[in-house]
Amino acid sequence: MAVTSKDVKKTEGLTWRRYKDGETEENYRRSQEKIFQASWSHKCPEYVLSTAPCQGSCPAGEDIRGYLNIVRGIEKPTGGQSWQEYAFRRLTTANPFPAVMGRVCPAPCESGCNRNMVEENVGINSVEHFLGNWALDNNIGFEKPASETGKKVAIIGGGPAGLAAAYQLRRLGHGATIFDDHAELGGMMRYGIPGFRTPREVLDGEIKRIIDMGVDTRLNCRIGTDVPMEQIEKEYDAILIALGAQGGRSLPVDGADAPNCVTAMSFLRAFNEGRLQHVGNKVVVIGGGDTSIDVATVARRLGKITNASTTDLPEMVLAGHAAHDVASIAARQGVDVVLISRATIDKMAANKHEVEQAKSEGIEIIGGVTPVAVIRGADGRATALRVAEFEMVGNETRIKEGTEYDITGDLIVSAIGQAVDFTGLEDFNNNKGLIRADKNYRFPNKPNVFVAGDVIRPHLLTTAIGHARICVDGIDAFLRGDELDRRPKVDVSHWDMVRKWVESGHEYKEHHGPDWGSADWKDTLHNYEDRSQRYVIPSTEMFLGHFLKTPRNQRGVTVLDKDSALGNFEDRLHALDDKQAVAEAKRCMSCGLCFECDNCVVYCPMTAVFKVKKKDNPTTGRYVDTDYTKCIGCHICADVCPTSYIVMGMGE
Numbered sequence: 206m207a208v209t210s211k212d213v214k215k216t217e218g219l220t221w222r223r224y225k226d227g228e229t230e231e232n233y234r235r236s237q238e239k240i241f242q243a244s245w246s247h248k249c250p251e252y253v254l255s256t257a258p259c260q261g262s263c264p265a266g267e268d269i270r271g272y273l274n275i276v277r278g279i280e281k282p283t284g285g286q287s288w289q290e291y292a293f294r295r296l297t298t299a300n301p302f303p304a305v306m307g308r309v310c311p312a313p314c315e316s317g318c319n320r321n322m323v324e325e326n327v328g329i330n331s332v333e334h335f336l337g338n339w340a341l342d343n344n345i346g347f348e349k350p351a352s353e354t355g356k357k358v359a360i361i362g363g364g365p366a367g368l369a370a371a372y373q374l375r376r377l378g379h380g381a382t383i384f385d386d387h388a389e390l391g392g393m394m395r396y397g398i399p400g401f402r403t404p405r406e407v408l409d410g411e412i413k414r415i416i417d418m419g420v421d422t423r424l425n426c427r428i429g430t431d432v433p434m435e436q437i438e439k440e441y442d443a444i445l446i447a448l449g450a451q452g453g454r455s456l457p458v459d460g461a462d463a464p465n466c467v468t469a470m471s472f473l474r475a476f477n478e479g480r481l482q483h484v485g486n487k488v489v490v491i492g493g494g495d496t497s498i499d500v501a502t503v504a505r506r507l508g509k510i511t512n513a514s515t516t517d518l519p520e521m522v523l524a525g526h527a528a529h530d531v532a533s534i535a536a537r538q539g540v541d542v543v544l545i546s547r548a549t550i551d552k553m554a555a556n557k558h559e560v561e562q563a564k565s566e567g568i569e570i571i572g573g574v575t576p577v578a579v580i581r582g583a584d585g586r587a588t589a590l591r592v593a594e595f596e597m598v599g600n601e602t603r604i605k606e607g608t609e610y611d612i613t614g615d616l617i618v619s620a621i622g623q624a625v626d627f628t629g630l631e632d633f634n635n636n637k638g639l640i641r642a643d644k645n646y647r648f649p650n651k652p653n654v655f656v657a658g659d660v661i662r663p664h665l666l667t668t669a670i671g672h673a674r675i676c677v678d679g680i681d682a683f684l685r686g687d688e689l690d691r692r693p694k695v696d697v698s699h700w701d702m703v704r705k706w707v708e709s710g711h712e713y714k715e716h717h718g719p720d721w722g723s724a725d726w727k728d729t730l731h732n733y734e735d736r737s738q739r740y741v742i743p744s745t746e747m748f749l750g751h752f753l754k755t756p757r758n759q760r761g762v763t764v765l766d767k768d769s770a771l772g773n774f775e776d777r778l779h780a781l782d783d784k785q786a787v788a789e790a791k792r793c794m795s796c797g798l799c800f801e802c803d804n805c806v807v808y809c810p811m812t813a814v815f816k817v818k819k820k821d822n823p824t825t826g827r828y829v830d831t832d833y834t835k836c837i838g839c840h841i842c843a844d845v846c847p848t849s850y851i852v853m854g855m856g857e
Contacts, residue, residue, distance in 0.1 A: 249836045250805075250814070250843060253852045254702060254735045254826065255742040255797030256695045259329060262317030264668035265300040266675075266697035269314055269329055270798060272296045276332060276790035279800050280825040283708050289783075293340045296333065299698040300670050301347070301372045301415055302365065302394075304337025304407045306330075308778050309398055310667050311495065311556040319744040319796050324754045328789045331760045334778065335786040341410045347418050350378035356684045359384065359437045361428045361630075362447035364392020365666045366658030368415055369673035370445050370680075375418040377681050382441070383420060386427035390416075392449045393659075393666060396474045397496070399503050401774045429629020443653045443680050446633060446640060447673070450659035452624035456491060460579030461619070463587035465520040469500045469620035472519075476503050483510050484519050484540055485615025489590045491576055492620030493546030494554040500618050501544045501568045505770045509540045519616050539771050543569045543612055545576065545592055558762075562777070567767030575602060577609055579617060589613045623663040645679035645689045646672055655680055674698070693738035700798060702735065702826045709824040732831060742797040742849055751802065751847035758789040799850045801828045805842035811835045814842050 257270040274280045275292040282291035296303050307330055318326035339345075356379045360367045363385035371381040389395060390412050394403055416422065428434055437444060453468020455461050465485075469492065475481035488504040490497050544563070546553050550572040553560060564570060573594060580589040594608035627634045633648070635641045640660045641649055648654040657672035675696060679689045707713050761779035781789065794800075805814045806829060813835035817823035831842075840853040 249833055249838055250732070250831050250840075250851045250853060252733045252799070252826070252829075252850055253797075254700065254733070254737050255740045255849070256697065256699065256737045257796040257798075258317040258319055258741050258743070259314040259327075259796075260697045260699075261695055261741040263299075263314045263671075263697060264665055265306070265670040267299045267314075267333075268295055268698045268700055270793065270795055271698075271700045272336070273327070273329070273332060273790045273793040274795055274798070274800065274825070276336075276786055277793065277800075278787070279795070280705070289336065289339045289343075290345055293336045293345060296336055297347070299674055300667070301369055302337070302411050302666075302670065303333045304341055304411055305394055305403050306667055306670075307332075307334025307337045307780075308407075308776075309402050309495075311665065313665075319742075319747065319749075320752070320792060320794055322744040323749055323752050323794075325757050327792045327794075328757055328759070328781075331758070331781050332786050332789055334760065335781045335783075337407075337411070338780045341407065347372065347376075347414050349418055350375060352378050353380070354378045354684065356380060356442045357382065357440070358443045358445060358680060358684075359428075359441040360445045360447060361437075362392065362449050362658065362660075363387065363390035363422070363424075364447060364449040364451075364658060364669065365394055366447035366449070366669035366673045366676075367392070367445070368412060369670040370447060370657060370677055371420045372415045372418065373674055373677035374680065375415075375420060377677070379681070379684065381420050383422045384426050384428050384432070384437075385422070385424055386431075388425055390422065390424070393451060396451060396477050397470065397499075399473065399476065399499055399774075401502075401506070401777060402499070404776045427629060434630065438653070442684055443655065445655045445657060445676060445680065446630070446648070446660060447656070447658045447669070448625055448627075448630070448640075448660045449669075450623035450625045450663045452626050453619060454622040454624055456576055456579065456617075456619045456621065458576050458578050460581050460587065463579055463581050463585060463617070464524075465518070465615065466579050466587045466617040466619070467520060469496050469618055470623065472500055472618050473503065476507070481507065481519060483507050485509060487541040487543070487614045488616045488618065489612055489614035490542065490544045490618045490620055491546075491590070492544065493548050493572075494620065495556055495559060496623075497544055497546070497618075497620035498555045498559045498563050500620055501542045501563055502566060502770070504540060504542045504616075504618075505566050505568060505767070506773055507540070508771045509538050539767060541569075542567075543571065543614070545574060545590065545612070546570065546572045547575050547595075549573045562762075562764070566765050566770040571612075574608075575604075577604060580611060587614065587617050590617050623659060625660050644692050646676040647679055647683075647689065652683060671697075695738055695741060699735075699737045700826075702733065705825050706827070709822060711822060711824070733827075737797070744796075746849040747794065747796065748804075748845055748847045748849075751804065751845075752794055755792050757792070758785040795848050797848055797850060799826055799828050800848060802847060804845040804847065805829055805851055808841050808845045810839065810841065811837055813837075 259269045272292040272295040275288055282288050312330040314329050315326040320326050358374055358379055358381050360370055360381060360383045363383045367383055371383055374381040391408055394408055428437055451470055453470035484504050484507050486509055490501045550570055574592040575595045577591040577593050579587045580591055582588045589611040591609055591611050594605040595602050625638055633640050640656045642656040642661055646656050648656055655676050657676040658669035682689050703713055763777045765773055813832045814829055817827055817830050843851045843853045
């Protein structure tokens, strides 16, 4: 930055190096003496690893900064891998479903991205989507364990939590058997999310990778009814309950027991199983989350047919009494869809781009109203949903008098929550429709039983995957006879400096002691502190002025209108290509970790900060070092470090 005469006057003879003009070398030495004590500096740089907020916001706990740095070329692959494979394997350390989650995850990581303080967030989800697709296209599988432990774990439930747990268990060499009462694995990914959001070939490919690791499966088998729980406890060393919450919640209003007033889960399951092929003239959906959007967009695509018989009514299909004949719906017509939300449209929980997509397809969204009653006709079927404006008084919903009105509909779908089916496993119900678990996701008073996924608290698919990662840590400790560790404050997958050091061909010996800035052992990481398990770096501690505004590399999206949505069940999101993925990854600010910008080297007035020489085998996170015989503690290096990887205060 240029310094003007006005600026100079303000400094009263002080330069940007923070010492007065005209000082002698002797003055300079005295300044050093104040900073240095014995052989170490009290106020000199140390290199501190913190967790990036994207990782701290990721329910699955992905090492997002890590794989973005690989994609952008900062961290180099090892073992002859391509950067795509290397990044994929780093990503899947925490999440084995990048191609699925890259499509459907609402990306809370992007909301947490520090780049939002500069301009728009990094497109993390789109890079994940790219890596997931690339791995499938190139038949990249997961490695089988090098050795087997001989321990066996039963997993009850084959949804995202159960499958992710099986993956993590096999990585550790433990046997894993998945029990599921469906004909196919996938849980909510298959039966709850429509195929135009999770293409079945993508889902099947990512599941196959896990099964190929040596996972056993028993499908159409329900623990508690088909197989007693007592038998499972005898045959397996540990048990993971990952039932999922694939039941729906009915509307808590009068008239909601009408046959054509159904739950979102039954609606989506019937559609995903191919039984539901059309709906009535008008569908009313109650919700506001992603599930309600899925129901509304499915209804729009299904449309209606003329002259439907009694057996063709949607509620007959949803109840399992019939299935629609595909051949009979050649003359598919559009259907009106209305989505009702208690939240205002701008505060709906659903992914914002999904809301906008729904609007473009002609789905009417009404926010800020609550259901009051289901209006029924003489035949007992629902004819309308009565809604009204309301206000909250404490936890009580109070209807505003005179605001009630009716919205007609042939099918009313409740998407207000999920429920767990405890049939055969009633003893695990905490009387609130869920299962209690401790911070290691272990069931109370049963040291061999663990819990993961929506049975703890219905949330995102990525949350269930994160549960599985943590849960398997506890299962592994239990199987080894160890006490379960206290979980870290920031409980995600962290970039590991020591792993990278060893991976790059270095030896490593753990060393403890006051050797800051003075030790010269080649097998010790000096002047480095890992705070990642307890600290997330905020934007306020970074030098944001370093980052220029750079346009985001957007994924292509097929935008449909009311007419073109009818009968369109194709994948709407188009993956980035290689160049776009690299360009988007370069927008990452690598918060809390060096990305080799050279600012500290360029601006150090004493040339104390230097690049690690090639003969000393530099690696990611150890690109620069400090000569503490030259450092005067001016902290310019820390000021100009964009990522706050350099922190002053060594020895404190």
